[in-house]
Amino acid sequence: MIKKPIPEPPLNRQSSRAKIDDVAREANVSPATVSRVLNHPEIVRAELRDKVARAIANLSYTRDSAGRALKSGRMRTIGAIVPTLGLSIFAEGVEAMQNRLSESGYTLLIANSQYDQRREVQEMQSLIERGIDGIALVGGSHGAELRTLIRQAGVPVITTYVAKAQAGIPAIGVDNEAATRELTKFLLDLGHVAFGAIVNIPPSNDRSRARLDGIQRALAHAGITLQPSQIIRADHSLAQGRSALRQLISDHPDTTAVICTTDTLAIGAMAEARHMGFSIPQTLSITGFDDVELAAQVDPPLTTISVPATEIGRGAADYLINAIAGMPIPRSVQVPYRLIIRSSTSKPRNAGLSPGRSARTKQGR
Structure with a gap:
């Protein structure tokens, strides 16, 4: 057998x-x-x-992360909710945050809200269910339901890309309103008086609302008021930047300076301006905000505000690590922005010209 x-x-x-x-x-x-x-x-x-x-x-x-979590009572996991990872400004900040957290033995879980406050609440619930030890958000525009979830979770939280704490949530970022005031004053000093603005200001985007406030306050100080038709609202995309520029110029053909609240909108606006026959910056100056990598590579290179996303990401990570450890932490941290002047802006030499017309044509009339 x-x-x-x-x-x-x-x-x-x-x-x-x-x-x-x-x-x-x-x-x-x-x-x-x-x-x-x-x-x-x-x-x-x-x-x-x-x-x-x-x-x-x-x-x-x-x-054995699970075993360590049981012993310590912590999962050594941080959650981050950003509007989108399709923008390099957020991707850069998340990468810096993850690198710093990893150095201290933390794992980063990332979610995106697509600028939708209801989705932000859903992502927050999901992260809390996973036992996160801390939370990083973007901006200060958060609904009551999200703030209630944060209180119930009882873990450290910080919001990024804004400089002032709101609703008890600490913050690290730039002063968006001051940045566009400085940018607008730069254009005023060049001699521009005919302005337009292309803005992405959904309810969840307090950063862009602050940027619009900065534009309007600087212009008001110079005795200039933007009419509602000079403020074109757009979603965050190149295509929206293009269509917004078309609408603005159609309604206000004498515009010589267009201020956009993001680089993406500005790059789209530049593309459409060239398509319409405008010369940048000779007949139209255009500015952005964020200083994404592409801003320096477009033709002409874009004048913009540089936001230190890496510094913000690292700072947010340090804040959460220190808060979890019970160390003293600041309520608000303001990091410096920079006005980056490039070739998309100049004095309004050909103000009043129709698209495609040269200064020589005007002089010969």
Whole structure:
């Protein structure tokens, strides 16, 4: 009678998984040394770090996050909700935040709201259910339901890209209103008096509303009032920038300066202006906001406000790490913006010309 081989018991994933003690034996160091390498590598000698790293690789060791969470009461996970990752200004900030959090052993979970406050609430609920230890948001325009969720979660929260705390939520970012006041004054000093604005101001975007406020206040100080038809509302896209520019020029053909609340809208407006026969900046000056990478590469390069997204992302991460650790934290942190002057703006040399007409044609009439 042929005996059938006895099947091996199924592999127990937990029992086969390498532990810190296994790594310590492989590296011939103490478990405490392995723990220090994993949590505070900067205090461990390079040769010990290398030995532990090789042992980790040999054993395919991974950290037991669930076990550590049970022991500490924390998941070492941070949640971030941004309007969209389709804009480099937010992607850059998220990347900087993730890098800084990773240095301290935190994982970042990212969600996007698409500028929709209802979706922001849904994403917040999902993050809280995952046991996050802290939350990073964008802007200060948050509904009552979201603020209630934040209070119930009882974890540190910070909002980014704005400079002042609102509704008890700390903030780190730039003064958007002051930035566009400075930008508008720059255009006024060049001699512009015929202005238009292309703005994306959904209810959830207090940053762009503040930028519009800055434009209007600077113009009011100079005795200029923007009429409602000189303020074109648009969604955040190149196509919307193009259509908004067409509408603005159709209603106000004498416009010589167009201020956009984002670089994306400005780049779209520039494309349409060229299509309509305008010369930039000779007959039309256009500005943006954010200083995305493309702003310096378009033709002509775009005058804009530079927002330090990397500094904001790192600062938000540091704030949450320190708050979780119970350290003193500021309520508001204002980081500096910069006015970047490029070739999309100049004095209004050909004000009043119709599209495609040159200064020589006007002089020869």
